[in-house]
Amino acid sequence: MTEEVRKIVEILKEKPFRRETTTISFHSLGPEQIIQLTNDVLAQFDSVHSGDIREEAPDARAGRFLTALKNLKYTPPSNDVSSFRQAIVLGDKDVYRSILYYLLTNFEALKTRAYLARFLVKLHLPPEFTQDLSDTQMQDAWQNYQELQERFANCHRDYVELKKQSHGTGEIRNDVTTMEEEKENLTKRVARVRNKIETIPNKDEVLAIAQSMRKEKERAEDLKLRIQQQRRQMQLSEQRLQTLRQSLQEAKHSGANSGPESIISRMEEDxxxxxxxxxxxxxxxxxxxxxxxxxxxxxxxNPAVTQNDLDLIDSDVQKLNAQINELVEKRMVRNHPTKDKLTLYRQQASILQHKKETLSETVQEKQEELKNFEEEMRVKRQHFAETGGEVLSGDNFKKYVSKVRVKNAQYKQLRTQLSEFKAEHGVLSRTEQVLKQKHEHLLKSLKTKETKFGITGFRETQDELEKVSSKKSELDNVKHKTLDDMSMSVQRLNAVIQDKRQELAPQIRELRPLRQKNQELTQDWEEKKKRYDGILAGLESNRSQLEKTVAGLREICHENESRYFYLKSMNKIIEVQLDRANKELRNYMAATGADKQKSYRDVYNKKIQEQENKAKALREQQKRVRENQDQNQRQMEVWCDLDKILQCKLECMKDMQV
Structure with missing residues (x-):
């Protein structure tokens, strides 16, 4: 509780409230003050709530508060709506403290929710207006209203997404500057490359070779993409084949375990x-x-029920209960177990009926659980098939374990080889570094000799030509290899598909009569399902109408209850105020000193007299201070001068001692 109050006080000190409130002052707030504070906080969400609460009726204010809290998704601590409404009217400090804590700790989110609620909360119209199809103008207006609400929701959603995705102007400027710098760098590089190419004698041949190399690279990338697509299609076909095998095994298993008679018996039971x-x-x-x-x-x-009516109803209920007990006793005496031979059978029939009802409920629950489990199993199997997995049986699992053991031995062997390769790689990397250093030294000496004889850049152009020719030959080889591999993979796929067709031919022949039986049973099931759906639709329509009427009656009942509790609480408040006024009047009108007690009027008059006497004494004291102000000022200056003289003497004495 103290933590909530501390948090509320801290938030109230910040923007946009700027209230100098402390925990002590918050605890000392009265009912009207805390209601006014809550009203001011709600006014930050919507200007409709701004104003003085004393100018509004308590009932209207409570309705306004409840509507606002409902739009802001506030859940009261207790489920009793009437007591919560009564606490809102009376200004219960605990209830308003929890409301303020919820509003202030979620201020920004609730501000957005309040803004949306102004446009998205639907108008509360009676159903006879919205469901009246004869009034076309009303129907068109209601439909237009709903469409506008939907358009507003979509626009606000798009606005939020754009606000999340939008970048600041600073980031855009930085991107523009970096792009301009990159553009300048690219233009400089292009100019350098052009100047370098101009010095080459066979420029056209080199450009043609580079262009052909670029085209071959593009063709190689295209071939890689095609190979990947073919592999992906092959994987999808394998997955489909696995799913078909699994479904075929399930069909065989279900057909082997249950024949047509068992299926028909299950359907009859259903x-x-x-x-x-x-x-x-x-x-x-x-x-x-x-x-x-x-x-x-x-x-x-029926009209509104008063307390007298409730008392009469209670007395009638007690009388009827007494009459029912007498009749039950008479029936028990008349229908004695020794005389009535059907009592035992009636009891057994009632017990069986009860068991039947409970079993029907459990059957419904189990059917729903079975549907959920089947749906979950279907989703998991589909996900497992998409990932390329397969459910392993006993023999397959043993084979899988043996394969894992062989692979583990291979892994250990390859790991030892890898360690050897790493050691050899270290030696070779050191040798490579030494050779690179020698190569750099030779390149430097070669460049000096080229500049000496006037053939600068000859070696680089020769190396580039050799690289281009070697890459062209490599690409030709790769192209031939990829075409051969694609033709071989297509042949293998055709062979595998042909083998699978031959394997599935006898199974398909066995499956044909089962399919025919399945079609007959499904036709029968669909006919019965149509009849069931028709009956269910009729019952559902009746149930929905009944639910609507019950909801309307419950709402009316809740409104009457809230009105009743509000009037009851207001009656109590008025009675307390009336008792206080009568007591004050009796104390004031009492004649004798023994009967007369101090009334509020006497107490407040006494306090007013005391405060006036204190004010008079303070005014006289102020007058004396003003009269003696000049003399006291001069005396204070004299004492200050004396203090300075003494300080000076003290410093002189210290200097003489030094």
Missing amino acids: NRVNKYLIEEKLPKELKNRKKILQSLQQVAR
């Missing part, structure tokens, strides 16, 4: 369960709902 749910369980639930609805409608039609 039909029996569905028939019980449609003919017995759902009508009972619908009947109970109708009874509840009728009772709620009867309560809604």
